[in-house]
Amino acid sequence: MIGVVGAGAFGTALAVALARDGRGVTLWARDTHDLATTRRSRHLPGVALPDGIVVTDDIADLTQADAILLAVPAQTLRKVLTIHANTLHDRVLVACCKGIDLHTLTGPVATIRATLPDAMPAILTGPSFAADIARGLPTALTLACADDRAGMALQQGLSTSTLRLYRTTDTTGAELGGALKNVIAIACGVAIGAGLGDSARAALMTRGFAEMQRLAQALGADPQTLNGLSGLGDLALTCTSDLSRNYRFGLARGAGAAADPTQTVEGAATSRAVTLLGADRGIDLPICAVVAALSEGLISVETALQSLLARPLKEE
Ligand SMILES: NC(=O)C1=CN([C@@H]2O[C@H](COP(=O)(O)OP(=O)(O)OC[C@H]3O[C@@H](n4cnc5c(N)ncnc54)[C@H](OP(=O)(O)O)[C@@H]3O)[C@@H](O)[C@H]2O)C=CC1
Numbered sequence: 001m002i003g004v005v006g007a008g009a010f011g012t013a014l015a016v017a018l019a020r021d022g023r024g025v026t027l028w029a030r031d032t033h034d035l036a037t038t039r040r041s042r043h044l045p046g047v048a049l050p051d052g053i054v055v056t057d058d059i060a061d062l063t064q065a066d067a068i069l070l071a072v073p074a075q076t077l078r079k080v081l082t083i084h085a086n087t088l089h090d091r092v093l094v095a096c097c098k099g100i101d102l103h104t105l106t107g108p109v110a111t112i113r114a115t116l117p118d119a120m121p122a123i124l125t126g127p128s129f130a131a132d133i134a135r136g137l138p139t140a141l142t143l144a145c146a147d148d149r150a151g152m153a154l155q156q157g158l159s160t161s162t163l164r165l166y167r168t169t170d171t172t173g174a175e176l177g178g179a180l181k182n183v184i185a186i187a188c189g190v191a192i193g194a195g196l197g198d199s200a201r202a203a204l205m206t207r208g209f210a211e212m213q214r215l216a217q218a219l220g221a222d223p224q225t226l227n228g229l230s231g232l233g234d235l236a237l238t239c240t241s242d243l244s245r246n247y248r249f250g251l252a253r254g255a256g257a258a259a260d261p262t263q264t265v266e267g268a269a270t271s272r273a274v275t276l277l278g279a280d281r282g283i284d285l286p287i288c289a290v291v292a293a294l295s296e297g298l299i300s301v302e303t304a305l306q307s308l309l310a311r312p313l314k315e316e
């Protein structure tokens with residue numbers, strides 16, 4: 001049985017895909033609302049839960065799970081691990097979130113390691129909208145686990161006919177790719193929202209990818225990981241699709257409109273976290289820094305765009 005913590009859009013979509021493929025799934029939510037009776041998540045409209053999914057608000061129901069997917073926002077992961085340490089402490093835990101904890105400046109795998117040292121941590125990341133996964137559209141993701149035997153078991157256990165998992169042991173590269181692409185997606189949304197056009201977006205994606213590579217290498221990631229699904233792949237998806245909440249957040253800000261406050265926008269807090277990580281190591285992350293200042297309301301859209309366009313001329 002696979003356990004899923006968090007019945008939001010992504011947790012529900014993964015549960016649906018696994019259950020459709022014949023896996024037993026127990027889906028835990030802190031408050032199931034009417035999910036158990038309606039079999040529909042308010043976070044994933046139009047998708048009905050298959051019979052193979054057991055819905056619960058008792059985390060102890062995950063005690064027998066072969067692996068537990070953690071599909072809660074990155075800024076809440078540490079709290080969830082701490083509160084439910086009794087159930088989660090010695091388990092195979094697959095982080096399904098994309099972000100850097102603003103207080104510890106750690107990614108999801110490092111957060112699991114620090115909070116529950118006897119758990120086996122892994123991360124599932126890469127280009128995949130919950131809506132696509134739930135509809136059974138083909139998706140390819142990265143499964144990263146430092147222990148390659150455990151990674152192989154997870155790859156087998158979590159792949160389905162429509163969900164194709166590629167494996168790596170580079171958890172640092174995988175978690176940084178997923179976290180950083182959300183920040184660059186906000187910047188791209190701002191540019192498009194402000195009417196700067198597709199050429200400006202392509203420039204931001206490229207220079208943003210250079211920032212992703214710089215920080216990831218400084219933190220010990222394999223550059224090849226950033227070139228894969230969890231880095232470049234997810235950057236391409238998130239910076240170009242209206243389905244992305246990070247991109248839409250930027251789009252609204254760029255157009256001078258209010259962003260939807262009910263949406264999970266991981267790149268907002270993560271932009272500050274990665275800016276701090278970069279500053280610690282003397283790494284220049286101008287796009288991330290501008291997104292952080294803009295997300296926190298410290299600068300206007302005009303100032304943000306000016307500071308990106310007024311960068312000194314230099315070699316590529
Ligand atoms: N949506 C997508 O397409 C994809 C999302 N992801 C990643 O998945 C992660 C989760 O995003 P997503 O599912 O979309 O977000 P949603 O906003 O749809 O759902 C978040 C879920 O987390 C739960 N949650 C929040 N705080 C806590 C807490 N303290 N304790 C327990 N549960 C909590 C919420 O519960 P409640 O309903 O009670 O508020 C909700 O079920 C993010 O890191 C995102 O980047 C990755 C790939 C695709």
Ligand SMILES: O=C(CO)COP(=O)(O)O
Nearest residue numbers: 126127128129244245246
């Ligand atoms: O990570 C995602 C796609 O891979 C989802 O992106 P958003 O969180 O921006 O919606």
